[in-house]
Amino acid sequence: MPSVIFTLYGMARGAHGGRTLSLEVPSPCTVRQAQDMLLEKIPLNGQAIALATAERVLRPDDELPLNSEVAVLPPVCGG
Numbered sequence: 001m002p003s004v005i006f007t008l009y010g011m012a013r014g015a016h017g018g019r020t021l022s023l024e025v026p027s028p029c030t031v032r033q034a035q036d037m038l039l040e041k042i043p044l045n046g047q048a049i050a051l052a053t054a055e056r057v058l059r060p061d062d063e064l065p066l067n068s069e070v071a072v073l074p075p076v077c078g079g
Helices: 008-014 031-041
Strands: 003-008 020-022 049-050 069-073
Touching: 003 008, 003 031, 008 069, 020 031
Parallel strands: 003 069
Antiparallel strands: 003 020, 049 069
């Protein structure tokens, strides 16, 4: 199975206790599948996460880019 390195930010980083998390994922793998796998590993108490590449935020039905680095973005609020 291919692996993906996830770089964690914000509360995802704090909940995991580290900056990165490497997961083996099926091929193909949707973003939604990867989010579910990540939320099994990172205790975020029901908070949602978004995944992004250097180019864009990924939609849940997008295919996850394999053998790459993907950012895990926790929910944010601002004004």
